Amino acid sequence: MITDPKYLSDAEIILSHRHDNGADYWATPDGRLLKGAPFTTLESTLYLLELGLSATDRVMKGTADLIWKNWREDGRIRISPTGGIYPCQTALAANVLCRLGYSQDPRMAETFSHFLRTQQKDGGWICKKYSYGKGEETAYSTPYTTLVVLDLFRHSSYFQAGECLDRAVQFLLEHWTIRTPISPCHYGIGSRFMQIEYPFRGYNLFYYVYVLSFYERAKKDTRFHQAFQALAQKAVDGHISVERVVPKLAELHFCRKGERSELATQRFKEILQNVAGSR
Numbered sequence: 467m468i469t470d471p472k473y474l475s476d477a478e479i480i481l482s483h484r485h486d487n488g489a490d491y492w493a494t495p496d497g498r499l500l501k502g503a504p505f506t507t508l509e510s511t512l513y514l515l516e517l518g519l520s521a522t523d524r525v526m527k528g529t530a531d532l533i534w535k536n537w538r539e540d541g542r543i544r545i546s547p548t549g550g551i552y553p554c555q556t557a558l559a560a561n562v563l564c565r566l567g568y569s570q571d572p573r574m575a576e577t578f579s580h581f582l583r584t585q586q587k588d589g590g591w592i593c594k595k596y597s598y599g600k601g602e603e604t605a606y607s608t609p610y611t612t613l614v615v616l617d618l619f620r621h622s623s624y625f626q627a628g629e630c631l632d633r634a635v636q637f638l639l640e641h642w643t644i645r646t647p648i649s650p651c652h653y654g655i656g657s658r659f660m661q662i663e664y665p666f667r668g669y670n671l672f673y674y675v676y677v678l679s680f681y682e683r684a685k686k687d688t689r690f691h692q693a694f695q696a697l698a699q700k701a702v703d704g705h706i707s708v709e710r711v712v713p714k715l716a717e718l719h720f721c722r723k724g725e726r727s728e729l730a731t732q733r734f735k736e737i738l739q740n741v742a743g744s745r
Contacts, residue, residue: 541580589633
């Protein structure tokens, strides 16, 4: 149940899309968990958690069971019955499970270990889906995937534990300097990146600063503080307004484009607390 009544209508809208893809829990009949964006299994679950729905809710339990059915013994999580299993997909699915309270599950420990085993030399994680060919930029790891993995590790016993995550933080901070599109997926830092997108569902300034603000290695670096200041300058009287949201989410009150978002502001306040705590 949503405890704050002002978010009930948003929750009802999200739940109304629960069978749009042909099966329950926003999935397709063949079990695809990221089909039908923005109302996919993984995304819709995070929206509802953001709105305050309890992880113990029956719908949330059903969603968790569906995701766990796709977990593999090597730690990866398959979100589609065919095709490759990309690290960004495993990280997204694992993040949902951790948000649902499964961070201490023994299966999740194997997923954390999987990411430690597959970290690249540059400190990041790479999705080897060469949609744009194989230019020099594809030698880099994927910034968005690395950001999601760092978000995931906040829930683990490895958090703040050593060199591996420091290297991942360093990779993302280097991208703040590089800025040009890198990795097989061509993630860059430009005008679109600098727009505040909420809820968190892509590679953008707000999500970038939010995740990095939990890491001491980042908070000691001038590049993080440059990114933080770029975000802070967008706040008006301490409030965050949404600058970009996918059209299909426009009907939701908690993330309306051009309007202050109370929940986005709460995330911004977490950043402020994290930054203040490093001094």
